[in-house]
Amino acid sequence: MSRTILRGRVLSFHRAPQGIDDVESYLYLEDGAVSIEDGLVVAVGDFAEAETAGAVIIDHRPHLIMPGFIDLHLHYVQSNIMAAYAGSLLEWLNTYTFIEEQKFSQQGHADAVAVDFYDALIRHGTTTAVAYCSSHPRSVDAFFAEAQRRNMLMVGGKVMMDRNAPEGLLDTAQSGYDDTKALIARWHGRGRGLYAISPRFAITSTPEQMEAAQALVAEHPECYVQTHLSENDAEITYSMELYPDAKDYTGIYEDYGLLGRKTLLGHSIHLSHRETTVLAETGSVAVFCPTSNLFLGSGLFDCERLMSNGVRVGVATDIGGGTSVSMLRTLDEGYKVLQLKGQRLNPLASFHMATRGNAEALGLEETIGSIAPGRAADLIVLDSGATPTMRLRKSTLGSLAEELFLLQTLGDDRAIAEVYVAGARAKSTLGGL
Numbered sequence: 001m002s003r004t005i006l007r008g009r010v011l012s013f014h015r016a017p018q019g020i021d022d023v024e025s026y027l028y029l030e031d032g033a034v035s036i037e038d039g040l041v042v043a044v045g046d047f048a049e050a051e052t053a054g055a056v057i058i059d060h061r062p063h064l065i066m067p068g069f070i071d072l073h074l075h076y077v078q079s080n081i082m083a084a085y086a087g088s089l090l091e092w093l094n095t096y097t098f099i100e101e102q103k104f105s106q107q108g109h110a111d112a113v114a115v116d117f118y119d120a121l122i123r124h125g126t127t128t129a130v131a132y133c134s135s136h137p138r139s140v141d142a143f144f145a146e147a148q149r150r151n152m153l154m155v156g157g158k159v160m161m162d163r164n165a166p167e168g169l170l171d172t173a174q175s176g177y178d179d180t181k182a183l184i185a186r187w188h189g190r191g192r193g194l195y196a197i198s199p200r201f202a203i204t205s206t207p208e209q210m211e212a213a214q215a216l217v218a219e220h221p222e223c224y225v226q227t228h229l230s231e232n233d234a235e236i237t238y239s240m241e242l243y244p245d246a247k248d249y250t251g252i253y254e255d256y257g258l259l260g261r262k263t264l265l266g267h268s269i270h271l272s273h274r275e276t277t278v279l280a281e282t283g284s285v286a287v288f289c290p291t292s293n294l295f296l297g298s299g300l301f302d303c304e305r306l307m308s309n310g311v312r313v314g315v316a317t318d319i320g321g322g323t324s325v326s327m328l329r330t331l332d333e334g335y336k337v338l339q340l341k342g343q344r345l346n347p348l349a350s351f352h353m354a355t356r357g358n359a360e361a362l363g364l365e366e367t368i369g370s371i372a373p374g375r376a377a378d379l380i381v382l383d384s385g386a387t388p389t390m391r392l393r394k395s396t397l398g399s400l401a402e403e404l405f406l407l408q409t410l411g412d413d414r415a416i417a418e419v420y421v422a423g424a425r426a427k428s429t430l431g432g433l
């Protein structure tokens with residue numbers, strides 16, 4: 001059995017840091033060794049104490065070895081429409097998104113975009129993502145087949161949408177149910193794939209389809225649920241017109257039994273106190289999508305209010321409403337959004353959120369998101385001097401927190417020197433790939 005040891009500085013979080021000085025919340029090794037066997041981390045500790053006999057040693061010093069990033073919300077079928085010029089959410093959906101997603105009725109198109117999408121994820125150091133596919137089952141097949149080919153842990157599902165979109169995207173309550181059922185049987189638990197039941201949002205699902213989603217959730221508690229919540233004022237108004245009996249937007253999903261610890265709610269920006277309480281009580285996850293929320297002018301996520309009320313929070317790119325595949329760029333924009341709210345997202349907290357925090361949001365903290373024996377060897381190697389501008393700031397750094405802040409403020413895919421997926425090298429700047 002071959003063993004590989006990655007040598008370098010190592011950073012992995014045990015829990016959410018309570019402040020910038022919370023050194024107990026993470027493991028940091030100045031000269032560390034991460035031992036990998038059969039795709040798993042088998043040991044982590046000081047290099048001087050590592051069992052090196054018979055191991056292949058890859059030296060990543062002076063770079064920083066971390067768990068791969070986890071992106072909690074994106075649309076792989078929107079990979080080709082990032083940076084589309086539109087005023088706000090509903091115009092953007094109608095003008096670009098619903099046009100683009102219709103192309104995924106073609107298997108060849110879906111297969112080709114899936115390859116480009118995974119290449120982009122790896123280039124940016126994201127080793128797990130939770131994705132919306134289009135309404136076409138073949139888009140889901142392309143998504144999971146390519147994930148399996150690359151041995152990546154990916155979560156995704158077919159969007160269920162039976163109204164308020166072009167004919168070429170619409171399913172029906174029954175076909176959405178049947179197709180989802182078949183896709184769960186085909187892909188959930190196959191390789192590292194996990195399924196997310198995905199009613200797109202209240203506007204594009206009839207009450208009959210919501211009932212079908214409710215049945216799926218009841219029949220498949222092993223699956224995730226993902227949808228969009230309270231992203232934009234016009235969206236909220238229209239949703240309440242379509243569901244006049246609901247208490248509020250959150251109440252629509254609540255009424256159909258769609259909330260719970262496996263439910264990921266993209267955006268969750270404009271929430272009342274009641275809605276916040278319902279999210280907290282059900283354990284649903286509010287997903288912060290900063291680049292998208294800024295790009296579409298949707299609003300400023302109130303991280304502090306949600307967290308202080310006990311809501312579980314994660315962070316995501318929301319490609320293609322989002323403007324970067326990079327979780328570093330996403331953390332940077334998240335920091336700026338919270339600055340505008342008078343809130344601070346310290347760099348330890350943001351890197352925790354993009355790794356272990358998002359793993360906890362998925363209930364997968366025993367599998368991904370940290371570096372410890374038994375965890376998947378889904379790892380990235382970060383170079384905080386990747387560009388001339390970064391090198392200038394690097395020369396004045398005083399602490400690990402400052403280095404992380406430099407990485408998130410000035411970094412992008414160029415700062416991702418290496419990526420390992422289940423112990424295999426997927427991106428390398430050392431050559432050989």
Ligand code: GUN
Pocket residue numbers: 075089093097200201228231292318321
């Ligand atoms: N709400 C419903 N669908 C979408 C989508 O594709 N992107 C975003 N940002 N919001 C949505």
Ligand code: ZN
Pocket residue numbers: 073074075228266318
């Ligand atoms: Zn989205």
